Amino acid sequence: MTRTLLLVAALGAALVPELASAKEKHAAAAAPASDKSIIDSAMRAAPAKVSAGAKIVAFDDKGQMRTVREGSNGFTCMADNPETPGPDPMCVDAAAMDWAGAWMSKKDPTAGKVGLAYMLEGGTDASNTDPYAKAPTKENHWIKTGPHVMVVGAEPAFYDQYPKSPDPDTSMPYVMWAGTPYQHLMVPTH
Incomplete structure (x- = not known):
């Protein structure tokens, strides 16, 4: 019963x-x-x-x-966010919260203020090249992400150690939004 x-x-x-x-x-x-x-x-x-x-x-x-x-x-x-197609809860430390605030307000984040963000439920599909894309197009390299951790706010040289392909292998670490002020390392957890 x-x-x-x-x-x-x-x-x-x-x-x-x-x-x-x-x-x-x-x-x-x-x-x-x-x-x-x-x-x-x-x-x-x-x-x-x-x-x-x-x-x-x-x-x-x-x-x-x-x-x-x-x-x-x-x-x-x-x-x-119930308005997005997939699960996307997020948990961030203080530096990542500042980074996210800069991204949402379209301001440059503080370089070298490294932050950590968890998205262990995964993330809603997104453009890997355009931080403000709302839907997939031929030009914005839409990707699907699973559960991951993000490292944000590092100096540009940190990101140079990782693949920056617009069409990354999302099963291994890669840089999302490479070349923008909001580039960050995506680290899959599964």
């Missing part, structure tokens, strides 16, 4: 996004009960000991970051 109830609950949860309107989805995400699901998703981004002490953040309906749970170890985790 318990297994049947769990299966029904899982199927119901899987069908809710299909049946709900965008407005209903937004209202559900804003409800206090959703903080638990945000925390659960965000914690899957990094090893358990890292995510257990990490600050958990989410974007509110105005696009502003809010703290869902305070942290104690200098890492910040974000839940999967």
Whole structure:
């Protein structure tokens, strides 16, 4: 009976996004009960000991970051973005958070301020050459990434040690967004 109830609950949860309107989805995400699901998703981004002490953040309906749970170890985790096709929760240290902020605001990150980012659930498919591409084109070398760790903010010479092909072998370390201010090392974990 318990297994049947769990299966029904899982199927119901899987069908809710299909049946709900965008407005209903937004209202559900804003409800206090959703903080638990945000925390659960965000914690899957990094090893358990890292995510257990990490600050958990989410974007509110105005696009502003809010703290869902305070942290104690200098890492910040974000839940999967439900608007992207694949799982993409991320957990970053303070330097990687600064790097991500520079990327999102289209400013140059501080070179030599090395940061670490975990994406142990994988990442949504992305361009390997254009940090701001929204969809695949012939020119932007769209790739599929699995679970990985990223090293960001290193001096350019660090990245010269690794392949920078626009069409990399994603089963081994490679540089994503090579030649841009946001180049970073992608290190697969599986």
